[in-house]
Amino acid sequence: SSNEHKLNFKKSKEVCLSYIQDALLQKQWKRAAEFLTCYVESLEKDYSREHIGPSEMIWRIGTEILWHHSQSRMKEFNCFMEQMKTLGVKRYLKVCLEHVFHLLCNGQIDEAYQNLSLAESWRFGEQTAIQDKEIKLIQAYRGLLDYCSWSKQKKILLEHGEDGFADLAVEQEMHGYFRKAAVNLKEIIKIPGVWDVFMKCYVDLLEFYGEHNEARQVLNEYAYNSKFPVNPNAHVYLYQFLKRQGESKKSLISALKILHDIVPSHELMIDFNTMLQKSKKRKKRQLGLEVIFAALDYAGWKENAKAWSCLARQVKQIVISEKHLDWLKQEWNSRKDWWPDFHFSHYLAKRNWQENKSLSWEKALVAGILLGKDCKYFKYVSHQGCKARLKRFRMLKKFVTRHNPVYLRISG
Amino acid sequence: MEFPAALFPSYFTAGPPREEGGPAPVAGWGEHGQVLEAGPGRRQAQPAFVPRRGATGERWEAAEAAAVPVLLPSAGCWIPSPAPQDILYRSSLCRKLRAGKSGATLDFAKQLGHFFVDHPEDAFGSLGRLLHKNFYLGNAKLKRPARNSTIRMTALMEDIDRLEARRGCPRQHLASRLRWFSHLCRDWLFEVPLGLLADCLHEELAQQWSSLLFDDSLTGGALAWLPPEDGKTPVGRLVHPGGQAMNHLYFQDVVLEELPHARGSPAQFELSGRIRQVAAARVDGQDFVGVRSDYHCGVWRVPGKTGAAPAPLQVIRTDVPASCLTVSPHLPGELSVCTQSGTVYLWSVETGLQQLRHDPQTMFFRDHSPWRWSDFTAHPRVLSCADRTGLQCLDARAPKRCHFDLFKVGEEAGCQQGERVVLPMYLGRAHPSQYLVTTQFSMYVLDERLPLVPVLKWAHMMKAPPLFAHLMPGKTGRSHKVLLGASRTQELLLLQYRDSFWGVSSGGSQSACQLAGTAQKLHSIAGCLQHLPTQLPHRHHLLQQRLSAPAAGLAATLQEDGPRKSMLIFQLSEAGDVFCQRLVHKAAQPPAPPSRDEATTAPGSSPLFEAPASSPHGLGTAALRYRRWLRALSRAWREPPQHTWPPSLSQRRLFTRRDLEGPAGPSSLQKQMRQRLRQTMQEGGRIQHWEPLALQLPPLPQTRELAGGPDPLSNRLTAAWAGDWDQWWEDRTSFSVAQRQRALRERRRRQKRAQGRRSLSASFTSSLTYQSELSELSDVGPSLLSPGRPPVLSQEGSPPAGSPPVRSHPPSPAPEEALLSSQSLRCRGIPKERRKTLRDYLSVWAEGPPEPPELPGSQASQLCFPSSQSQLSSASQPRRKRPRMGF
DSSP: OHHHHHHHHHHHHHHHHHHHHHHHHTTOHHHHHHHHHHHGGGGTTOOOOSSSOHHHHHHHHHHHHHHHOTTOOHHHHHHHHHHHHHHOGGGHHHHHHHHHHHHHHTTOHHHHHHHHHHHHTOOBHHHHHHTHHHHHHHHHHHHHHHHHHHHHHHHHHHHHHHTTOOOHHHHHHHHHHHHHHHHHHHHHTTSSEEOHHHHHHHHHHHHHTTOHHHHHHHHHHHHHOTTSOOOHHHHHHHHHHHHHTTOOHHHHHHHHHHHHHHOTTOTTHHHHHHHHHHOSOHHHHHHHHHHHHHHHTSGGGTTOHHHHHHHHHHHHHHHHHTOOHHHHHHHHHTTTTTHHHHHSOHHHHHHHHHHOHHHHHHHHHHHHHHHOTTSHHHHHHHHHHHHTTOHHHHHHHHHHHHTHHHHHHHHO | OOOOSSOOOEEOOOSSOOBOOOOOTTTTSSOOOOEEEOTTGGGSSSOOEEESSOBOOOEEEESSSSOEESSOOOSSOOOOOOOHHHHBOOOHHHHHHHHHSOSOOBOHHHHHHHHHHHOHHHHHHHHHHHHGGGEEOSSSOOOHHHHTTOEEHHHHHHHHHHHHHTTTOTTOOOOHHHHHHHHHHTTTSOSSOHHHHHHHHHHHHHHHHHHHHOOGGGTTOSOEEEOOSSSOSOEEEEEEEESTTSOEEEEEEEEOSSSOEEEEEEEEEEOSSOEEEEEEEEETTEEEEEEEESSEEEEEEEOSSTTOOOEEEEEEEOSSOEEEEEEOSSSTTEEEEEETTSEEEEEETTTEEEEEEEOSSOSSSOOOOOOOEEEEOSSTTEEEEEETTEEEEEETTSTTTOEEEEEESSGGGTOBTTOOEEEEEEOTTTOTTEEEEEESSEEEEEETTBTTSOSEEEEOOOSSOEEEEEEEOOOTTSOEEEEEEESTTOOEEEEEEESOTTTGGGTOOOOOOEEEEEEEEOOOGGGGGGGSOOOOHHHHHHHHHHHTSOEEEEEEEEEEETTEEEEEEEEEETTSOEEEEEEEEEOSOSOOOHHHHHHHHSTTSSOTTSOOTTOTTSSOHHHHHHHHHHHHHHHHHHSOOGGGSOOOOOSTTTSOHHHHOOOSSOOHHHHHHHHHHHHHHHHTOOOSSSOTTTSOOOSSHHHHHHHHSOOHHHHHHHHHHHTOHHHHHHHHHTOOHHHHHHHHHHHHHHHHHHHHHOHHHHHHHHHHHTOOSTHHHHHHHHHHHOTTSOOOOOSSSOOOTTSOOOOOSSOOHHHHHHHHSHHHHHHTTOOHHHHHHHHHHHHHHHHSOOOOOOOOHHHHHHHOOOOOSOHHHHHHSOOOOOOOOOO
């Protein structure tokens, strides 16, 4: 019968849990809280071997309820969290971290910092080693908060510095924050992961203290180490750093070239294209055409007027100079079977004309050159433009008609 | 679209999933996950942080207490798909067996039996016709010449009935006659070779069972909503399957009002297969609707103007069932198709099919599932391909060369062991480079610019894997809504996520993805049952069955007229019913007082069938809708289609009246037993041994026999081994007639005595051992083969001639007790500490008879002799007692 009792207990535990779950999913926080007080009994005889035991369930459910319950206060929340920390050694640091997150989101930065420091000094035999990932994160977040204090001090110092009044104490405090922040931030960015926030802070610190070489090294590591995920931001940060350092065009281009290879649809591709168009080298200008065509392949760029104007400008240049029509042909070849439907349909002509006239002008130019003056898009837009007596569109019509043979050469 | 300037921190490890786990009921609660410094807060004194999960979301509240039917039920009768109890073997024995190892036992025999009964022509047609002279269905005894070539079926039928009655009985004995019959004819009686038929049936059963556990053919869902083009006219179109076999495709105009209602009759297409999936996408103001059935896929074009007729464009046929069909949101008339053989096609209405990949193996690790999926990405020429192990993107222009991994079930995404991809979906309408991937445990949002690392992950805690998903993009600064739906449990979950959290004020610039608000459970179809008026029990049962049919599709739409925003969610069930529920947006307001908060959302707080004060008609529109739906449903139930009934046969032609007559009253034996039962109950005692001699206790004879001398089989085998088997046979057949007669006489004498002594046990055993006229012959066997020793081999058998009529069985307790006494144990030199163990052990034996030993095959086959004696008549009268046959 003890077995039966155990079984019944388990059953009622499950039923209770399903009630709680139901209440949570219907946002009935009060009802959930009532059930949770009953569920706490399940802690008494915890026979379960499931990977989420009752104590973790109580932590999760309780936290969720306290987030939303209309009568919960921060004090109660903190109290609950402290209890939950003692309830499970195995996830002590995780609970700490979640507690800190909640404090941070509620603007209680100082309390969060205190909690982080406490958690960092927590030692519990081998459990400390097992929760290594959490401890690293705790240190990193502490570093982040130290950085925040540092930048606050820096601001004060800069403002006061203008007055010619330098406070030595403030400065020393600031350097202290720097040291604390740098130590912790440096650790986390060595581990493979996505550490955009920590990276930015660390690089900012290094740059301020003139350690450009280390900053460059760290950024290169973040961008090119194959153990890290392919993170476009890593390349963006490197590019921005190089730009701030006033590096040569060549190194900027090579940084962006890699970004182009991994994310052809990145918004920096416009900068990249402009940079390449200005270049004197033919190869670079060809790459520029490639880049802008590739960007416009993506659905997110469909109505990007800036990109279309880049393409229109380059296409116009090529057509006028009548040089490098082969570039155009090459790019067009892999697109001619789907760009007309994707970009230059009658429906889109109508919509673009209604919504954004200058976009439709740029697009009509490209369509007219690539598809000839009989293409639907060009015909519709130029017709509408002429009807509206817009000089720009009349010029466009003339231009395209004059260069119609180009179309034959490209598509041939 | 810009890439977020900073992403939430996360670890990145490659490799197989390390975390062990399983479905965790609460894993999705109570975590912020990570926080991120919210960008432009530099001017503020304090940095501001935003969480990955736990930010406030929009408030949506259900307008009704339950989902409401949109369309009237179709006239045809709905045949529910098999339930677990239909194909599983259920008995106490099996449950015990199953307790040890998980896994269900398929009731294979029952299904095979159903097949024989339902399709006798297919099963035995020609041989049945050939042999029908040799089967006798009457009750009378067969005469000598006929007996040689005719079998009496009545007895066989009785045996079958008896076998059925004793199903699950651990003491079930072999029905010798059945065994004999099946032994005789299983090789030739069946039209289809039995082995082959059984194989096919077993395969089908296993497949049915696995599809009951998880049916992935429904992935994607068979319901689509085509919104009105301009968003002004409130008339959209619902595309859904219907009809008895779900093979009719309907395009139904639906007017969106307080509750949506159908307008006009739908455009209807009859297809040649059950519709599994309906997918739709809008390109250039036209809707393209793809429809997938197992072996056919079709595409329809629906012009944007309301009322324009849908036009079928193209149909393709596949050799292997298709598992996926998605419609391109970029180019008109482009779709992607996957088949279960692992092939992915890009299907263009203009240019036809282009094979992108063919690989029966899964991508990242081995998984047995043939399910494949494919969808479009931000680049119109790049398609994603998925199987249970992950997602890859490949370029249609060079599918072999250009591809990258988008999602892997592994440590990269923090997956659990055993986690599998259930449904991938392109979220292009919300964000051109985002992707939704659901598994049985979690939902992930991926950005194809940052492959392998999910930008969002949340444990959805649904009881069944989400097979359906629907996206409702939010405009700048507002959250996107995702609905997840499960099939079997009809669960429906509403989630909100945001990819720009600085709101409209700062231009809604791109930021890392975050979940907004908490997940919200929506009404399931079955949930309305409790609100419906009370029904007659059988009606209630039918209604329950109908309403809890697995969900088959999901669609939704956002409706905004001015400040009032509402969300309409349609859910399709396998029975073809489309239900709808409306959620109302509550504008940002300070958290309402809890009393109100709970009152408006608590289930049953606004009963459907109570007259709301505001309604002038007395009843709400929802209630009226239900009335009509129920009325139509009951009409459909009332007229059962003729062909669904099984053909009935008149029994009169098969059996004589006497056959069908039951026994007139309880036999004397039954009376006796009842009396005894009653008496024992009055006394409050118990019947431990029903009747000591009635119990068939076949155990131990073998050992005794062995002690007595080698059994006939051993004799025979020894003889055969020695090479003089001929001699043995000679001896056996030429046994002297005199000896035989003597043996017969002896036995008859014994029987007489036995009859007088225990008629009950005699009848009991006789009903189990199935005497027959012919068994006379075999009865001779024992005495015949062991002439030198008294025939004591049978347990229930009578004592040998001349021996005193003591109760030979069960072994009288006396010797056992003697054995158990400590004195006797000491005498035997058993140490004191072991005596108790031994006593316990022996008492176990005393308590209940051990399980009957398995009969050896030769004995079993010998038991199978045809009987020409009526079982019905013999059962009611005490039988002659006979020793058990066999060796």
